[in-house]
Amino acid sequence: MKKIRWAPAVVVVALIVGACQAAAPGGGQKPAKLTIAAVQGNEDAALKAVAPLYEQKTGIKIEIVEFPYDQLFEKLVTTFKANSPTYDLVMMDDPWMPKFGTDESLQALDSTYGIKRDSDIPDVVYDVGTWPPPRGPVPPKAQGKAAHLIGVTIVGNVEMFMYRSDMGPAPKTWDEVKANADKNKKANFWGYVVRGKATNPIVADFLPILWSFGGDVFDSNWAVTIDNAASLKAVKFLVQDLKAAAPPGSESIDAADRSRLMAIGQAYQSTVWPGEISEIVENASVSQVKGKVSYIPMPAGPSGKGIGMMGNWLLGVPKASPNGQAAADFITWLTSSDTQKTYVDKGGIPARKSILNDSALNQKNPYFAALAKSLEAVPNWRPRTDQWNAVETILGTNLNAALAGLTTPEDAVKKAADQIRTLMKGAGY
Amino acid sequence: MANVTARPAPVPRAGAGRFTRQERLAYLMLAPVLGTILVIVTYPFLLAVLQSLQDAGSEFVGLRNYAAALENPLLYEALAATGIYAALVMPTEILLGLGFALLVHRIVRSPRIRALLFVLATIPLVLPPIAVGVIARLIYAPGYGVLNHLLIVTGVIRDEINWLGQPATAMPAVASVDIWQWTPFVYLVLFSGLLTVPREEIEAAQVDGASGWSQFWHIEFNYLRPLLLLILFFRLADVLRVFDHVFILTGGGPGNTTQLLSLYLYRIEFKYFDGGQAAALAVMVLAAVSIAYSLVTRLLPVERR
Numbered sequence: 001m002k003k004i005r006w007a008p009a010v011v012v013v014a015l016i017v018g019a020c021q022a023a024a025p026g027g028g029q030k031p032a033k034l035t036i037a038a039v040q041g042n043e044d045a046a047l048k049a050v051a052p053l054y055e056q057k058t059g060i061k062i063e064i065v066e067f068p069y070d071q072l073f074e075k076l077v078t079t080f081k082a083n084s085p086t087y088d089l090v091m092m093d094d095p096w097m098p099k100f101g102t103d104e105s106l107q108a109l110d111s112t113y114g115i116k117r118d119s120d121i122p123d124v125v126y127d128v129g130t131w132p133p134p135r136g137p138v139p140p141k142a143q144g145k146a147a148h149l150i151g152v153t154i155v156g157n158v159e160m161f162m163y164r165s166d167m168g169p170a171p172k173t174w175d176e177v178k179a180n181a182d183k184n185k186k187a188n189f190w191g192y193v194v195r196g197k198a199t200n201p202i203v204a205d206f207l208p209i210l211w212s213f214g215g216d217v218f219d220s221n222w223a224v225t226i227d228n229a230a231s232l233k234a235v236k237f238l239v240q241d242l243k244a245a246a247p248p249g250s251e252s253i254d255a256a257d258r259s260r261l262m263a264i265g266q267a268y269q270s271t272v273w274p275g276e277i278s279e280i281v282e283n284a285s286v287s288q289v290k291g292k293v294s295y296i297p298m299p300a301g302p303s304g305k306g307i308g309m310m311g312n313w314l315l316g317v318p319k320a321s322p323n324g325q326a327a328a329d330f331i332t333w334l335t336s337s338d339t340q341k342t343y344v345d346k347g348g349i350p351a352r353k354s355i356l357n358d359s360a361l362n363q364k365n366p367y368f369a370a371l372a373k374s375l376e377a378v379p380n381w382r383p384r385t386d387q388w389n390a391v392e393t394i395l396g397t398n399l400n401a402a403l404a405g406l407t408t409p410e411d412a413v414k415k416a417a418d419q420i421r422t423l424m425k426g427a428g429y
Numbered sequence: 430m431a432n433v434t435a436r437p438a439p440v441p442r443a444g445a446g447r448f449t450r451q452e453r454l455a456y457l458m459l460a461p462v463l464g465t466i467l468v469i470v471t472y473p474f475l476l477a478v479l480q481s482l483q484d485a486g487s488e489f490v491g492l493r494n495y496a497a498a499l500e501n502p503l504l505y506e507a508l509a510a511t512g513i514y515a516a517l518v519m520p521t522e523i524l525l526g527l528g529f530a531l532l533v534h535r536i537v538r539s540p541r542i543r544a545l546l547f548v549l550a551t552i553p554l555v556l557p558p559i560a561v562g563v564i565a566r567l568i569y570a571p572g573y574g575v576l577n578h579l580l581i582v583t584g585v586i587r588d589e590i591n592w593l594g595q596p597a598t599a600m601p602a603v604a605s606v607d608i609w610q611w612t613p614f615v616y617l618v619l620f621s622g623l624l625t626v627p628r629e630e631i632e633a634a635q636v637d638g639a640s641g642w643s644q645f646w647h648i649e650f651n652y653l654r655p656l657l658l659l660i661l662f663f664r665l666a667d668v669l670r671v672f673d674h675v676f677i678l679t680g681g682g683p684g685n686t687t688q689l690l691s692l693y694l695y696r697i698e699f700k701y702f703d704g705g706q707a708a709a710l711a712v713m714v715l716a717a718v719s720i721a722y723s724l725v726t727r728l729l730p731v732e733r734r
Contacts, residue, residue: 070699077702196594197679197682198683198684200680247571248589248591248594249570249589249594250571250594251593251683252569252593252594253571257571257572260570390702392700397681397682397688400682400683401683404595404596404683406684
């Protein structure tokens with residue numbers, strides 16, 4: 001009788017033990033399905049398009065769960081915090097990597113699954129997915145730790161520059177950008193579009209200008225430098241010089257507005273992300289300027305350099321995923337040369353040099369050459385600190401206030417610098 | 430003959446101090462609901478209280494998170510912005526909703542037109558907030574916004590108005606979206622309330638020569654009073670949760686002008702990753718709202734006069 005009474009308990013314990021074993025990271029068994037958390041929009045369109053090919057090839061179903069940008073970040077933060085095995089793969093914007101790297105939320109793809117660098121892909125693309133960062137300042141919490149690849153780029157975004165090549169030559173410097181803006185500004189046509197919406201948008205627009213002017217948010221020891229002379233000059237250039245040629249309402253303009261203004265023939269030039277090009281500016285169904293816009297790497301500033309900004313989207317494997325090996329195999333397949341050809345055909349943004357420099361593909365994708373040059377020139381990444389989201393919020397709010405004329409550039413950088421210093425000190429920097 | 434009031438027979442108890450059979454049945458039937466509330470409301474709230482007393486490493490820090498939250502000057506900017514937003518949207522929605530309800534109740538007699546208005550009023554309520562934000566962006570966007578285009582074409586203005594980029598217009602623009610979406614809710618609730626007013630009372634007042642205002646103030650308003658309180662509660666809760674369309678339209682800008690409490694809380698949690706401070710804020714907001722609700726309930730008589 002006793003045996004019979006204990007039998008259900010034994011079964012339950014066996015099931016729990018079995019479940020726990022299946023949930024251990026790095027599982028090598030072939031799963032029936034891999035679940036990917038992805039960002040909704042042009043960034044995951046090609047991923048969705050090629051995923052069924054993987055199922056045909058391996059029998060592993062790829063389920064893609066999409067979220068809008070901010071919701072994806074929230075979802076990943078809470079999922080990682082709970083150590084939940086909900087997702088086998090996650091899409092991440094590269095500024096999120098320091099947070100997830102510091103929190104050790106992701107599995108090492110090199111040492112655990114043998115993913116190696118490919119010489120056809122620029123080193124900077126692997127570097128952005130490596131934690132701790134292989135160059136530049138390292139956050140205190142990550143110092144002394146071994147560097148590992150924790151994310152592999154699947155969207156090779158680099159911020160570039162676009163201008164109406166049917167109306168004028170390519171600007172080589174930001175001074176020429178300003179001169180062209182003033183020269184071409186007329187009724188219902190703006191010389192430059194500032195992407196000035198508060199927080200992330202204005203910071204993304206500003207950082208390439210800041211770097212090209214020789215400024216930065218931090219120095220190599222995490223000391224705040226956003227209020228030094230070079231940085232202040234860059235702020236004034238954006239919120240005064242460029243704004244003078246920009247449409248009213250720059251304070252609320254985001255990427256989609258900027259591209260629409262270009263597409264409807266109301267703007268001469270601006271910075272641009274590759275996704276905006278294929279989705280709006282070069283999309284014949286919505287654009288009046290298809291073929292009239294050219295794309296170049298960031299113009300040079302007083303520092304003599306033009307520095308683009310990375311905005312790569314990476315795939316990583318959460319620590320809690322029980323299907324690490326299969327997930328890593330999917331990454332290898334997706335970034336392989338063969339798959340990337342199909343991926344690009346479906347609108348994907350590659351990082352492979354051989355694809356970006358392919359003349360036939362350049363005909364179809366007029367920004368590929370500029371993207372190849374931008375990657376070759378080694379673009380900057382946003383400072384690799386787990387505090388970046390807060391820093392960006394502080395900087396983006398104060399820059400936006402200066403752009404709106406609510407404060408002077410001097411006061412804006414001072415306020416931003418003070419707040420960032422307090423934040424970083426509190427975080428142990 | 431003396432009145433004899435029959436007292437209900439006592440319900441048999443199984444034992445002293447124990448529930449009656451009816452009580453047990455009642456609690457049994459309530460158990461699923463109470464259990465659900467416990468899981469989805471009480472448990473997260475208790476977790477939030479716990480988190481508000483801990484630091485990032487789950488160490489107990491007493492009231493330090495509450496102090497940090499109250500010391501942050503951005504909190505007061507967010508509270509001020511939320512106050513301005515509430516002051517713009519709540520009276521406007523209530524007055525407009527009440528006006529529409531009275532107008533339709535008194536003028537529109539056709540059941541078909543009333544049904545059509547009901548359907549039209551429901552549409553904004555069922556739209557996802559993100560979709561509402563995107564539509565609003567097409568209206569107010571700089572450069573290609575529909576509103577500026579219409580105003581220029583009709584000769585009302587010559588140059589574009591920077592709706593979202595200056596404090597004087599950004600908050601009203603953001604508030605207008607709320608007013609568009611939620612005035613129909615007020616209309617629907619109050620119109621339903623007007624339908625409950627006995628026809629005889631109105632007819633008697635009309636025979637006595639009461640004006641339209643008198644009819645409203647002395648009769649209809651009494652029937653609407655509890656509903657207005659309900660609307661006030663719902664809308665206040667909604668104002669504290671407003672997020673999507675503000676995020677899409679201005680991102681809280683220019684500067685911090687439209688950074689409402691919900692957006693501020695979101696940033697403390699997901700940009701500053703200060704879960705303790707965010708939890709402390711959430712607990713304080715909940716406490717403040719509970720106090721406000723109990724005060725409003727006591728100060729405003731709910732029952733009809």
